[in-house]
Amino acid sequence: MLGQWLALGALVGVVCGVASAAFLWLLEEATRLREANGGLVYALPLAGWVLGAVYARWGGPVRGGNNLVLETVHTGDAQVPLRMAPMVLVGTVLTHLFGGSAGREGTAVQMGGSLADWVAHRFRAGADLRRELLAAGIAGGFGSVFGTPVAGAVFGLEVVVVGRLGYEALLPALVASVVGDVVTRGLGIQHTVYPVPGALPLSVTVIGKWLVFAVGVAAVAVVFVEGLHRLKAGMEKRVPWLPLRMAMGGTAVVMLWLWVGTDAYLGLGVPGIVRAFEDPGLPVSVFAWKLAFTVVTLGTGFLGGEVTPLFFIGASLGNVLARMLGLPVDLGAAVGMAALFAAAANTPLALSIMAVELVGAGVLPHVMIVSTVAYVLTGHRGIYPAQRIGRRKDGGPVLGRWVPLRELESTVPGPITARPGDGGPGGQGDQGSG
Structure with a gap:
């Protein structure tokens, strides 16, 4: 099994690395072309209309995005296409290329899941x-694109089930x-140096400031998550035809762009x-504008991820909160x-480690405190x-089965109330979710 994990894990890494390199190069070229x-x-x-038509015709299950990959980890259904x-x-x-406000983690995760499942089959x-290869x-x-x-390794384990690390998949x-x-x-890709x-x-004072900081982060995370999901659900209900929905979203982004008069919130x-x-x-409104651009872009069906836009929103919010609380601006960002x-992703451990990899070990105690408190305060959302949860964030007994976040009715932090027909792997909760 050890040799199999090493060999197949390395093969998955190679195909993910090549795909990420190609993706990041194309993304950089697209950004340069748009800026010029x-x-x-x-x-x-128009791009939204065309992409929507292509996805409506040939997308099928691919339109599930990251959630399709997570669902496949849990249910073992048909191969990720x-x-x-x-x-x-x-x-x-x-x-x-045309200015949508989106990230790259969603694309990286979906490419990685698709290629890994191809290797598995x-x-x-x-x-x-x-499941371990997924x-x-x-x-x-995730690791290669950032x-x-x-x-990346911890994110692959932590994102699948809220509050649980799937150590069985740690090595691959x-x-x-x-x-x-x-x-x-x-392959020549250079990542951003922060x-x-x-x-x-x-100190006691510094910790107290970080707790207040975490409340602000949690509030914005809730606004982002709820805004994204509600816009998406509302648009799907009122405008069921994907090409029109994406064209409307593109129009809204263009109107926002003309309103603010800057390219800063594009891409x-x-x-x-x-x-x-x-x-x-830094103007106080910067984080709110990026949030609006991103929610409209992703909520109407455009492709991409949430990580880099959330980095933008979080860094600019951190800048503002640090100034209000008397903390260093660079550390707050x-x-x-x-x-x-x-x-927003229920991954406090992975993102605390990511902060260290991006800006150095000095950030660790501070980011861990804020990430953990904000993670709890955002509730079960x-x-x-498609993430599963098997136990309340604020403690309590282990649930009889893992419940998808989409099927929960929750307050912050509030009790879990599952709707009838809750999903998850039934009574097989802890078996090999990876």
Whole structure:
């Protein structure tokens, strides 16, 4: 089994690394082209119409995105379609080319899951090994696209079930993430280098400030998650035809762009993240504008992920909160950047490690405190409705079965009340979710 994990984990890492390298290169080229030709943004509604037509005709289950990958980990249903990898890659690049506010983690996870499941079927892996390789695919995609191999491995284990790490998949996930990162870098991809905050010793006063900071992060995470899900559900109900829905979303993004009069909120927004580390006069409204652009883009069906936009929102929010609380601006930006996604994705451990890989070990105690508190305060919700939960965040008995987040009715932090027909693997809760 050890040799099998090493060999297949490495193979998954190689295919994820190559896919991430191609994706990141195309994404950079698309961003450069848009920045050099600002008029391309006006074509976003048309791009939405075309992408919507393609996905409506040939997308099928691929439209499930990250949730399809997570559902497959849990249920072991039919293979994640191999066509997911090229379709989501092209769709995300086009979203960025025309100015949609989206990230890259969703694409990386979906490509990784699709390619890992192809490897699993190719080698006739059993059900347990297949789930472990899917977790490895998530890890390999995440770790290679951000250049954070340790965080990628932990994310692949932590994102599947809220509050539980699937250690049975640790070795293949770590191998896939490390190999994927090495391959991506070896193909010439250079990741963003963020400013390294200065050290700040913990004290009772500092901890108290971080607790207030965490409340602000949790509140924005709830607004983002609820806004995204409610817009998506409302649009699907009122505008069931995907091409029209995406065209309307593209039009709304163009209107927002014209309203604010800046390109800062289009695409990934990496310069905005770096600015949040350095600008003590950053406008308070910056994080809210990026949130609005991203919710509209993703909520109406455009492709991409949430991580980098949430990094932008979290870093700019952290900048503002740090100034209000008398904390260093660069440290506040670093903590907010990681903690907001940790709260929204229910992955506080992975994102705390990711912060260390991105900005250095000095951030660790601070980001861990804020990520954990914000994770609890957001309640039983998240950007991935297919995540399962087997125990309340605030304690209590283990549930009889894992319940998908989408089937919960929850307050913050509130009791769990599952609707009739709750999903999950029935009474087989702890078996091999990876």
